[in-house]
Amino acid sequence: DQQVKQNSPSLSVQEGRISILNCDYTNSMFDYFLWYKKYPAEGPTFLISISSIKDKNEDGRFTVFLNKSAKHLSLHIVPSQPGDSAVYFCAASAGYPAGSYQLTFGKGTKLSVIP
Amino acid sequence: DVKVTQSSRYLVKRTGEKVFLECVQDMDHENMFWYRQDPGLGLRLIYFSYDVKMKEKGDIPEGYSVSREKKERFSLILESASTNQTSMYLCASSSLTGDNNEKLFFGSGTQLSVL
Numbered sequence: 001d002q003q004v005k006q007n008s009p010s011l012s013v014q015e016g017r018i019s020i021l022n023c024d025y026t027n028s029m030f031d032y033f034l035w036y037k038k039y040p041a042e043g044p045t046f047l048i049s050i051s052s053i054k055d056k057n058e059d060g061r062f063t064v065f066l067n068k069s070a071k072h073l074s075l076h077i078v079p080s081q082p083g084d085s086a087v088y089f090c091a092a093s094a095g096y097p098a099g100s101y102q103l104t105f106g107k108g109t110k111l112s113v114i115p
Numbered sequence: 116d117v118k119v120t121q122s123s124r125y126l127v128k129r130t131g132e133k134v135f136l137e138c139v140q141d142m143d144h145e146n147m148f149w150y151r152q153d154p155g156l157g158l159r160l161i162y163f164s165y166d167v168k169m170k171e172k173g174d175i176p177e178g179y180s181v182s183r184e185k186k187e188r189f190s191l192i193l194e195s196a197s198t199n200q201t202s203m204y205l206c207a208s209s210s211l212t213g214d215n216n217e218k219l220f221f222g223s224g225t226q227l228s229v230l
Contacts, residue, residue, distance in 0.1 A: 006157075009155070034218065034219075036219075036221075038152075041124075041223075041224070041226070042223055042224065043119070043205050043207075043221030043222050043223045043224050044158070044205070044219075044221045045221070046218055046219070046220070049218070089157065089158060093217065102148070102160055102163060102173065103160075103217075103219060105150075105157050105158040105159075106157055107155060107156060107157035108157050108158075
């Protein structure tokens with residue numbers, strides 16, 4: 001049973017436009033969400049996160065929106081740049097006591113930003 | 116910056132060989148993890164450890180074992196490599212954020228090919 005779903009395996013966006021990557025989850029216990037970016041032949045790097053007490057978190061060109069009632073989050077990249085081309089993973093955790101938890105990852109969305 | 120170092124970027128082994136993948140982190144993190152990444156399947160947790168000599172099974176532990184003799188080092192062992200273990204292996208360690216959530220830091224990955 002997939003608890004974190006990224007239903008779009010790929011997305012192509014023109015440079016300068018907005019990229020919107022979507023993520024749905026089924027576990028109502030999840031209360032912390034993260035986005036990771038991964039380039040080929042490299043490990044994922046942390047991009048941005050959001051706690052369930054918020055509905056929006058912004059960091060430069062990256063904004064994550066959380067809709068708890070819909071169990072949905074999205075990552076907005078504005079404006080998109082060719083260097084943003086990567087695989088983006090959505091991840092969630094259920095707020096276990098520190099030191100005894102694990103992240104659940106989605107399958108990833110490959111973003112291609114076309115110059 | 117946190118550094119998670121995986122000993123090999125690329126590895127080619129034969130079916131039946133015993134394979135060791137080594138991972139070292141330099142930030143005194145308690146928790147360490149091993150994931151594998153496969154196209155269309157995302158990141159899947161193999162094993163994790165929250166203390167020296169402690170280990171916990173993740174989602175796909177079959178065919179793998181781990182060793183955590185020192186806090187900074189977490190090894191993944193393939194007892195008898197098989198072709199379906201050809202994959203990108205990612206090691207990670209984690210730290211707590213200010214709001215007591217965990218954030219993973221990944222190594223660059225080891226692309227293992229089993230022939």
